[in-house]
Amino acid sequence: MRIIVTGGAGFIGSHVVDALVRQGDEVFVVDNLVTGDAGNVNPKARMINVDIQNKDAVSALWRDVKPAAVCHLAGQMDVRVSTRDPGYDAAVNILGGLNVILASREQGTQRIIYAGSGGTVYGEIPAGASPAEETLLPNPLSPYGISKHTVEHYLAMYAAWGGPEYVVLRFPNVYGPRQSPHGEAGVIAIFAGRLQQGLPLFVFGDGRQTRDYVYVGDLVEAHLLALRAGTVQGVFNVASGVETSVLDLIDLLREVTGIAPVVIHQPARAGEVQRVVMSNKRILEALDWRARTSLVTGMSQTWDWIRMKVGHA
Numbered sequence: 001m002r003i004i005v006t007g008g009a010g011f012i013g014s015h016v017v018d019a020l021v022r023q024g025d026e027v028f029v030v031d032n033l034v035t036g037d038a039g040n041v042n043p044k045a046r047m048i049n050v051d052i053q054n055k056d057a058v059s060a061l062w063r064d065v066k067p068a069a070v071c072h073l074a075g076q077m078d079v080r081v082s083t084r085d086p087g088y089d090a091a092v093n094i095l096g097g098l099n100v101i102l103a104s105r106e107q108g109t110q111r112i113i114y115a116g117s118g119g120t121v122y123g124e125i126p127a128g129a130s131p132a133e134e135t136l137l138p139n140p141l142s143p144y145g146i147s148k149h150t151v152e153h154y155l156a157m158y159a160a161w162g163g164p165e166y167v168v169l170r171f172p173n174v175y176g177p178r179q180s181p182h183g184e185a186g187v188i189a190i191f192a193g194r195l196q197q198g199l200p201l202f203v204f205g206d207g208r209q210t211r212d213y214v215y216v217g218d219l220v221e222a223h224l225l226a227l228r229a230g231t232v233q234g235v236f237n238v239a240s241g242v243e244t245s246v247l248d249l250i251d252l253l254r255e256v257t258g259i260a261p262v263v264i265h266q267p268a269r270a271g272e273v274q275r276v277v278m279s280n281k282r283i284l285e286a287l288d289w290r291a292r293t294s295l296v297t298g299m300s301q302t303w304d305w306i307r308m309k310v311g312h313a
């Protein structure tokens with residue numbers, strides 16, 4: 001199948017590209033490399049440097065490639081950047097997303113798989129409440145959560161207007177090799193990078209805030225299933241359904257790395273939610289997807305990569 005992967009030079013997108021290439025698809029990567037790295041791009045995929053904010057460039061490219069499917073992962077993915085500059089966040093995530101949808105529609109693309117954000121769309125999941133199901137009323141608490149969620153509406157609306165079909169995969173906290181240890185997001189990569197350099201770990205607040213973590217390889221599997229899911233469409237959490245606190249993560253990292261970290265507590269960050277956990281019942285039933293990689297296994301793979309990367313930085 002001829003597939004465009006936007007954001008295919010980034011952390012998650014590059015793993016999706018690798019898997020598609022492995023299964024024999026013809027893959028085109030669309031990325032402006034603002035946070036991505038051309039070195040991540042599989043040599044069997046074609047890398048095209050285009051900014052998705054440029055409607056004419058996107059439209060022309062889609063006309064040339066005529067993709068059967070699109071995995072749309074390009075985006076501004078940092079909550080704090082979205083707070084500082086909500087206009088930029090909206091321009092990339094909402095208008096850029098719309099450019100991708102409209103170009104796909106023009107060229108008769110059958111399916112769009114979209115990188116949604118389960119970690120921000122639901123807002124705070126109150127203590128004691130069940131894991132968030134897809135039917136829970138969205139309550140994004142950041143410009144990023146709003147921009148990621150807005151595109152879901154366009155996808156559903158255009159699907160109802162004749163296509164493309166769509167699958168929104170609402171990602172939880174994704175981790176694994178190629179996640180930047182120097183970014184503001186991605187606590188496992190950041191902690192592992194600091195451990196590797198012998199630096200202390202900063203914990204904001206008491207460290208009891210919880211998140212739902214999924215290994216990037218499991219997320220890739222969800223993309224492969226969603227691309228070939230017949231007429232199945234809609235919104236799906238791609239979650240483990242398990243809550244892990246920051247303090248639990250530190251214990252697991254100690255187990256995996258054999259290094260006892262120095263932990264420094266800092267004041268809780270304004271606006272940070274305490275609890276995120278999502279149900280994976282819908283994706284299990286519709287696509288037979290489950291999170292197969294345990295945190296310990298996924299962390300070991302991440303640690304191996306960080307040692308190689310930071311060791312050679």
Ligand SMILES: NC(=O)c1ccc[n+]([C@@H]2O[C@H](COP(=O)([O-])OP(=O)(O)OC[C@H]3O[C@@H](n4cnc5c(N)ncnc54)[C@H](O)[C@@H]3O)[C@@H](O)[C@H]2O)c1
Nearest residue numbers: 007009010011012032033034035036051052074075171174
């Ligand atoms: N990492 C997570 O835990 C997580 C969680 C929920 C959702 N997501 C979503 O998954 C997607 C991929 O995230 P990631 O963690 O791999 O981040 P990433 O920053 O590594 O990847 C994003 C990619 O998009 C590219 N990009 C950004 N703006 C662009 C533009 N205007 N035009 C073309 N390309 C552009 C970047 O260069 C980068 O390669 C994003 O849409 C993000 O919102 C990520």
